Amino acid sequence: MTTDAPALLPILYVPDPRLRAKAKPVEPNDPRIPALAERMLATMYKAPGIGLAAPQVGELLRLVVVDVHPEEKPVPMVLVNPEIVAASTELATREEGCLSLPNQFAEVTRPARVKVRWTDLTGARKEVEADGLLAACLQHEIDHLNGVLFVDHISALKRNMLLRKLAKELKAKARD
Numbered sequence: 001m002t003t004d005a006p007a008l009l010p011i012l013y014v015p016d017p018r019l020r021a022k023a024k025p026v027e028p029n030d031p032r033i034p035a036l037a038e039r040m041l042a043t044m045y046k047a048p049g050i051g052l053a054a055p056q057v058g059e060l061l062r063l064v065v066v067d068v069h070p071e072e073k074p075v076p077m078v079l080v081n082p083e084i085v086a087a088s089t090e091l092a093t094r095e096e097g098c099l100s101l102p103n104q105f106a107e108v109t110r111p112a113r114v115k116v117r118w119t120d121l122t123g124a125r126k127e128v129e130a131d132g133l134l135a136a137c138l139q140h141e142i143d144h145l146n147g148v149l150f151v152d153h154i155s156a157l158k159r160n161m162l163l164r165k166l167a168k169e170l171k172a173k174a175r176d
């Protein structure tokens with residue numbers, strides 16, 4: 001017997017105002033969350049991306065999915081109500097992209113290491129001390145839950161250039 005693949009979700013692009021809203025906590029035992037997480041993971045792998053936050057698919061809930069090694073055996077993480085509980089003073093800079101700003105990239109500086117707590121789909125409390133790409137990705141996704149985008153971490157000059165380039169490219173794509 002085969003099971004149907006989860007339906008993909010449309011990803012919102014900047015300047016959709018839902019990307020600037022603060023997402024609401026997920027209530028314990030919310031019955032919508034397992035199916036939404038499954039669809040978000042399918043959407044993230046298809047994009048492809050290494051993370052996706054619920055507001056990027058129009059759901060203003062504190063839910064994130066992550067897999068920082070999408071080309072290897074899938075190791076999906078589903079984070080309900082994730083929180084950064086500690087961050088290093090040491091900083092790290094790496095190039096970031098965002099599925100809500102397709103084809104736009106910039107060097108972003110953030111804490112090099114973070115401790116993140118969340119609840120999994122069974123309601124169990126989880127914690128990770130992350131560095132490298134996982135640390136950057138978790139911070140990027142938790143920013144989405146607060147209406148913050150990676151371009152908010154770069155200079156106004158670079159941000160405006162990148163946002164103008166994005167608007168032009170999305171307009172050209174809409175004409176195709």
Ligand code: K1U
Binds near residue numbers: 052053
């Ligand atoms: O939240 C998002 O928009 C997803 C975003 C996450 C992210 C990327 C880089 C640094 C921090 C957070 C992406 O996944 S952009 C695509 C991407 O980085 C990628 C895609 C395929 C393979 C490897 C990376």
Ligand code: ZN
Binds near residue numbers: 140
């Ligand atoms: Zn993003």
